Amino acid sequence: MASADKARTQAGETPGTERQLGPPNWNVVIRNSGKAFFLMAAPLVGLLIFWELLAHSGTLHPVLFPPLEKIWVTMVDQAKSGILWLDIYVSLYRLLVGAFLALVSGTVVGLVMGMNQTVERILAPPMYFFLAVPGLALFPIVILWFGLSDFTLISVLWFEGMITVMVNAWTGVKTVDASLIRAGRAMGAKGMTLFFQVMVPGALPNLIAGYRIAFSRAWRIVVTGEMIVALEAGLGFRIFAARDFLAADMMYGGVVVVGILGVIVERVCLRSIELATVQRWGTLRE
Amino acid sequence: MAIQGPVKLQVTDLDKVFTIDEGWGRTTDITALESVNFEVRSGEFISLIGPSGCGKSTLLMIVAGLYEKTSGDVVLDGHHINDTGFDRGVVFQEFAVFPWLTVAGNVRFGMRMKGIPKAERDPVVDRLLRLVELESFKNVYPYRLSGGMKQRVGIARALAFDPEVMLMDEPFGALDAQTRSSLQQLLVQVWMETHKTVLFVTHSVREAAYLSDRVLLMSPRPGRIAEEIKIDLPRPRDVLSVEFLECERKVAETLAGLMGQSDGQPAWVTD
Ligand SMILES: Nc1ncnc2c1ncn2[C@@H]1O[C@H](COP(=O)(O)OP(=O)(O)OP(=O)(O)O)[C@@H](O)[C@H]1O
Ligand SMILES: [Mg+2]
DSSP, X not given: OHHHHHHOOOTTTSOSTTSOOOSOOHHHHHHHHHXXXXXXXXXXXXXXXXXXXXXXXXXXXXXTSOOHHHHHHHHHHHHHHTHHHHHHHHHHHHHHHHHHHHHHHHHHHHHHHHHXXXXXXXXXXXXXXXXXXXXXXXXXXXXXXXXXXXXXXXXXXXXXXXXXXXXXXXXXXXXXXXXXHHHHHHTTOOHHHHIIIIIHHHHHHHHHHHHHHHHHHHHHHHXXXXXXXXXXXXXXXXXXXXXXGTOHHHHHHHHHHHHHHHHHHIIIIIHHHHHHTHHHHTSSOO | OOXXXXXXXXXXXXEEXXXXXXXXXXXXXXXXXXXXXXXXXXXXXXXXXXXXXXSHHHHHHHHXXXXXXXXXXXXXXXEEOOSOOTTEEEEOTTOOOXXXXXXXXXXXXXHHHHTOOXXXXXXXXXXXXXXXXXXXXXXXXXXXXXXXHHXXXXXXXXXXXXXXXXXXXXXXXXXXXXXXXXXXXXXXXXXXXXXXXXXXXXXXXXXXXXHOSEEEEEOSXXXXXXXXXXXXOOSSOOTTSHHHHHHHHHHHHHHHHHTTOOTTSOOOXXX
16 A cells, blocks of 8 residues: 555646656556456356356256366367367458448548538438348348358448448537537638537547447347358358357357457457547546 | 727627527527627727626627627628637637647647647747646646636637637636636736737626626616626726725616616625
8 A cells, every 4th residue: 555655646736747657556557457357257257157067067958058168178179270260360350341441431421421411411311221220131132132252241241330330420520519619610610620620529439439339230240140141261150050060069169259359359449549539538437 | 097999899780589490380589689789999808797698698609700690780890790700719608628639739729720830839828828827737638627727728728819809708607706716817917918808798796897897788688788887997906995896886786777676775686
């Protein structure tokens, strides 16, 4: 405790960024991250223990509910043979290409909608319509057009992600505080300058929330889409294919990998955008 | 002591009607301002005071060029005002500081818009931040500032591109009494240093009497300039002096009269 107090800078005297921060206080860093890790891991570990007890109790079918060690061994085999890495690579590739296209196009279209009333009137009705249609329902149609291919998967992914980002970008522009817009105008910002200097940064919290949702939806579409479009690799494909061999261990392993990857992508890609913008401005608390 | 400079701002027969869409094809017209007439001389500090909803903000926003007028004329230095311009700096009741820019970034904003070169901007930022006593918060994002500090950014920001006229809409209305007092003093100091013309909206009789050369009193909606009171006291003013209290009393009584109190009763406008 004493060391933590000593390292605390007296912010009251010299506020602002000019103040000198000392070196990192490793005791506090380690204690805090240890605490955070424990809080995050404890419920998961509890779940695993529960599973293990259930699997060994003999009341459940061992093929349907394999114990953890069996799932682990299967996944290690998959990793050694390289299949796991290929699946991860292929799925992530699809996610990143589709999501990237979705973010770019959704942001542009959504912002333009927020800026221009004519574009808004034209695009809002179809946007609401497609918002109500699950991306998955589009697969059969898109398969008719493009066949069973990566292109089909990425198209659906792109479309679904774009609609999500669009709605949020548009709402973001529409909900920028009127007094901030007035302030911008009063200081001489007009037209495009007003848009890029006030509307876009003002819309950013909403925009980033949209990216979040779009990413998680895109990941779902990748995994489920891989089951439908039946290509030769991918995490979803592997989980679905395991059904033919009654390989429940492979399915569970696959689901775990999907979950972990989803969390990592979310944390790495989106948290870093947030840290650089809305969190720095204090418009977002965590 | 009274300021006798040339006329800076002239408002003539200004009307403002808001048309509100009530839905189902119905609309309501609200006359916020009706035949507003007044003039402000160069370097003068003018307060607008009046009951809530009488159209003070509307009037200020029209002068700022942020609202459209329905009819009438606003002339600033011989130019008819229909749009915003660098000749007017606006300070808002809600502060309206940009959260995505640092304190310095906020102060620089107007200068960037005006096209002032970078090399000339930085000394101005430093000078203004010193003036509003925020030098050490230069690179801080606004969420770390208190309300009073935010409004000081608001004032520095409005002064940055060197406007002729400052338009201030209840700038201290959302602040506590102590912060309010210290910012009032700061404003007097800034005004004496910069010689800006100021149009200042307030609810507070004391604030109006403390700051202004003239107080314009508005009637309840539809707003008109009903009375005008000169405050001919040297600055900085002593709010406990007999002369000041007499002025404050005069403003309070006149305002109470406008709000429907008959003569002969004690004034009840308390602040
Ligand atoms: N954007 C608007 N749309 C419709 N009516 C409005 C709008 N802004 C103001 N009004 C109306 O105009 C009248 C004057 O409003 P205004 O905000 O100018 O009053 P105010 O004197 O500034 O009041 P306060 O002291 O409470 O701030 C009010 O009756 C209000 O309802
Ligand atoms: Mg007002």
